[in-house]
Amino acid sequence: MTRTLALIRRIRQQMLRDRRTLALLFVAPLFVLTLMYYLFNGNDDPSRLGVSQVPATVVQALEEADLTVIAYDHIDEELLTREKLDGALQLTDGQLSLALTNNDPTKAKALQMKVAQTLAAASQGAQSAEQPGGRNMTTTYLYGTADTNFFDVLSPILVGFFVFFFVFLISGIGLLRERMTGTLERLMSTPIRRSEVITGYLAGYGIFAVIQTIIVVFYAITVLDITLAGSIWNVLLVNLLLALVALSLGILLSTFASSEFQMVQFIPIVIIPQVFFAGIFPFDAMAGWMQVLARIMPLYYGADALKGVMYKGWGFGDIAVDVLVLLLFAAVFIALNTFALRKYRKL
Amino acid sequence: MERSISVDQVSKSFGKKKVLERIDLQVQRGEIHGLIGPSGAGKTTLVKLLVGMDIADKGTVHVLGKRMPDLDLLQSIGYMAQADALYAELTGLENLQFFASLFKLSKAQQKERIAYTADLVKLANELGKKVAAYSGGMRRRLSLAIALIQDPQILILDEPTVGIDPELRLSIWNELLRLKREAGKTILVTTHVMDEAERCDRLAMVRDGRILTSGSPRELMTDYQVSGLEEVFLKVGGAR
Numbered sequence: 001m002t003r004t005l006a007l008i009r010r011i012r013q014q015m016l017r018d019r020r021t022l023a024l025l026f027v028a029p030l031f032v033l034t035l036m037y038y039l040f041n042g043n044d045d046p047s048r049l050g051v052s053q054v055p056a057t058v059v060q061a062l063e064e065a066d067l068t069v070i071a072y073d074h075i076d077e078e079l080l081t082r083e084k085l086d087g088a089l090q091l092t093d094g095q096l097s098l099a100l101t102n103n104d105p106t107k108a109k110a111l112q113m114k115v116a117q118t119l120a121a122a123s124q125g126a127q128s129a130e131q132p133g134g135r136n137m138t139t140t141y142l143y144g145t146a147d148t149n150f151f152d153v154l155s156p157i158l159v160g161f162f163v164f165f166f167v168f169l170i171s172g173i174g175l176l177r178e179r180m181t182g183t184l185e186r187l188m189s190t191p192i193r194r195s196e197v198i199t200g201y202l203a204g205y206g207i208f209a210v211i212q213t214i215i216v217v218f219y220a221i222t223v224l225d226i227t228l229a230g231s232i233w234n235v236l237l238v239n240l241l242l243a244l245v246a247l248s249l250g251i252l253l254s255t256f257a258s259s260e261f262q263m264v265q266f267i268p269i270v271i272i273p274q275v276f277f278a279g280i281f282p283f284d285a286m287a288g289w290m291q292v293l294a295r296i297m298p299l300y301y302g303a304d305a306l307k308g309v310m311y312k313g314w315g316f317g318d319i320a321v322d323v324l325v326l327l328l329f330a331a332v333f334i335a336l337n338t339f340a341l342r343k344y345r346k347l
Numbered sequence: 348m349e350r351s352i353s354v355d356q357v358s359k360s361f362g363k364k365k366v367l368e369r370i371d372l373q374v375q376r377g378e379i380h381g382l383i384g385p386s387g388a389g390k391t392t393l394v395k396l397l398v399g400m401d402i403a404d405k406g407t408v409h410v411l412g413k414r415m416p417d418l419d420l421l422q423s424i425g426y427m428a429q430a431d432a433l434y435a436e437l438t439g440l441e442n443l444q445f446f447a448s449l450f451k452l453s454k455a456q457q458k459e460r461i462a463y464t465a466d467l468v469k470l471a472n473e474l475g476k477k478v479a480a481y482s483g484g485m486r487r488r489l490s491l492a493i494a495l496i497q498d499p500q501i502l503i504l505d506e507p508t509v510g511i512d513p514e515l516r517l518s519i520w521n522e523l524l525r526l527k528r529e530a531g532k533t534i535l536v537t538t539h540v541m542d543e544a545e546r547c548d549r550l551a552m553v554r555d556g557r558i559l560t561s562g563s564p565r566e567l568m569t570d571y572q573v574s575g576l577e578e579v580f581l582k583v584g585g586a587r
Contacts, residue, residue: 006448010434010441017436017477182430186493189398189426190449191418345400347416 003192007200008207011174015208025170025208029162029216036158037224047111050075050088054096061118062089067111075099087111096137112139155226156235156306157278163213163239164246164299165271171205172250172263179254188345198337201251202244209243229313235306238319241326242302248333249298255340278303301325349376350409351501351533352397357406359392366392367556369406374535374549379527381547382537383580389556390537391429394505397535398426411500422451425499429506431486433478439465439489440474443496450497464492467522484515491519495526502526502534508543520546541577552580559583 015022048068051059052075062069072079075088080101086108087100098115100108119137178184187197217235220226228235253270257263277283277294286294294300305322308314316323352374359367366389374380382390395401396408399416408415411423433442443465447457465471468488478486487507494502502523508516520543526532536547544550544564551561560567560583564576571579 003449006445009448010437010445013441014434014436181435182428182432183434185400185428185430186426186432186446187449188400189421189424189428190446191421191451192449193418345416346402347399347418 004196004200004203007192007197008204011201011204012207014174015205021170022208025166025212026215029166029212030219033155033158033162033216033220033224036154037226040154047086047107047114048084049111049115050079050083050085051090052088053091054089055091058119058122061122062115065114065118067114087115089115098137098139100139100141108141152227152311153307154280155220155224156310157280157303159216159220159226159235159310160239160242160302160306161275161278161299163209163216164242164274164302166212167205167209167243167246168250168271169263169267170208170250171201171247172254172257172266173260174205175201175251176254176257176260176263180259185344188341194338194341194345197341198251198334202247202334205247206244209247210240213239213243226310228310230309230315234309234314234316234319238302238305238309238323238326241323241330242298244330245298245302245326245333248330248337252333252337252340255337255343273297274299279307298326298329301329350374351376351411352380352535353409354393354396355407355409357393357396357403357408359389359396359401359404365556367396367403370556370558372551372558372561374533376533377527377531378548379523379534379536379546381544381550382535382553383539383541383544383550383576384537384553385539388553390553391505393553394426394503394535394537397503398424422497423500425494425497425502427490427494427502427504427507429509431490433486433489433493435479436477438475438477439470439481439485442478442489443474443492446493447496452497460496460498464495467495468492469518484511487511487515487519491522500533502532504534504536506537506539508538508540516543541575541580544576550576552583554584 046066046068048070049062050070050072051062052072054071059069059071070083070085072088075090077099079085080088080099085101087098090097090099096119098112100112116137175184178187188194213236217232217239221228221232221235249270253266254263257266274297277290277297278299283291283294301322305314305319305326308318308322350373352372354370354372357367357370358365370389370393372393382393384390392401396403397410397415399418399421402416410417410420413420434445437445440461443461444457447461452460462471465474468491470485470488470492473481473485478489481489491504491507494504504523507523508519511519523534523536524546527534536543538544547564549561549563550567552559552567560570560579562570567576567579568574571582573579573582
């Protein structure tokens with residue numbers, strides 16, 4: 001136990017000295033995530049909304065909600081594209097209808113939300129029968145459907161992926177350096193047990209993985225405002241498990257690399273394929289053997305659970321199987337690691 | 348005299364390549380024993396069997412009367428590999444502290460041993476520096492201090508003076524002689540430098556995984572009727 005603690009303390013000291021690596025671990029995921037967020041979310045220009053036959057009070061309310069409102073006599077699809085409108089609100093026969101161009105699903109969704117909220121507020125204030133309520137509004141889309149929102153689906157996968165990738169890289173290279181400089185061999189010439197070495201590494205790098213996970217998850221949810229339908233604790237749990245799997249896998253694969261260069265070569269072999277099966281491409285459309293392949297990839301289970309919790313609002317019961325499989329992956333990798341250390345000392 | 352290390356009929360191969368063949372080696376308590384031979388002779392493999400990192404295919408290795416490998420016995424063996432094996436991001440002190448905490452030492456003992464070993468290798472004033480800023484000689488000395496940290500009865504040093512300047516080599520040898528004289532340590536050293544071999548109490552000449560001959564430097568020179576160890580080596584090697 002004291003030996004494991006000594007190992008943890010040493011890894012902490014080493015990591016704190018290596019500012020670049022710390023920055024990679026903590027800042028790089030936030031940087032890439034932010035970049036992706038803006039790539040998918042487009043600009044923050046006020047949406048251009050065309051209106052026709054809409055009461056003046058509603059128009060005023062819409063303008064107060066930061067929308068560029070332009071009045072037309074009549075609106076059709078051709079006008080929507082020609083005038084580069086994001087949407088059009090029309091009142092025909094007492095029925096409100098909203099047509100969304102949906103060029104950018106995220107922007108369209110935001111516009112729809114804003115219009116609905118404004119209408120609801122306006123109807124609540126007036127409380128009269130003639131004021132059309134937001135609930136009666138029908139929505140149509142020029143392109144796509146109401147369900148198209150790429151970043152909402154993608155972001156849970158991205159969060160899980162970044163945690164997995166950076167923990168894998170740093171723990172793998174960290175241990176590889178120890179193998180290359182001979183310090184691991186020296187470590188094994190002391191009375192430390194192989195299990196103590198593995199526990200020490202898992203906990204030592206684990207502390208940093210936990211901090212990274214917490215930073216990434218909170219940044220994604222509070223700063224980037226990524227949809228979180230379920231519990232944040234479940235998100236943290238799944239990400240921590242992903243980090244544990246990445247940690248033990250990184251340490252294990254470093255056994256088969258003889259240089260940092262060779263460690264980086266594992267990325268296209270081990271990391272990239274996992275991304276393909278994490279849910280970015282529709283799973284049901286894959287060939288049968290591809291679906292089988294997906295099930296040996298830890299990220300498949302992590303992404304499934306994260307998407308469930310963050311996007312669909314799943315509870316713990318719904319992700320229990322994913323959690324269990326991730327735990328199983330970690331257990332297998334840890335056991336293999338303890339065995340792989342026999343290369344350095346048979347006992 | 349008491350035997351610290353006893354190797355009996357040990358063979359070891361990696362794949363089809365025989366690295367050690369029926370090695371016999373006895374090291375007495377309190378002596379400096381040299382293993383001399385060219386690179387690739389099997390010295391490092393033999394050393395790894397002694398510290399229990401590898402297991403012999405045939406034969407037995409006993410250290411301090413116990414059969415290796417034995418985890419608890421590692422408390423009594425100080426091992427210094429060919430590579431310096433230090434954590435460059437950490438200071439000298441942090442390196443010593445880390446390795447000290449891997450052994451059964453109380454906090455007070457740890458402090459005392461760190462102070463003693465640092466003083467012994469003349470690094471006491473450099474402990475606050477990061478190892479990355481150390482010179483090659485300082486790293487070797489720190490590495491030696493780490494091998495001594497738990498006050499082991501036996502010291503096993505794999506080419507401790509390779510690649511360092513003559514002055515430092517002399518000072519390391521003086522330290523080894525002092526450890527033998529004052530603390531009664533048993534020291535096993537591998538080397539391929541002949542003038543170092545002369546400082547050993549006893550020698551074993553290794554080539555191609557076999558021990559060609561062994562004895563004190565003086566005995567060897569008398570036996571083979573030559574005036575230098577180098578000639579002994581050439582004579583024995585050539586006779587095969």
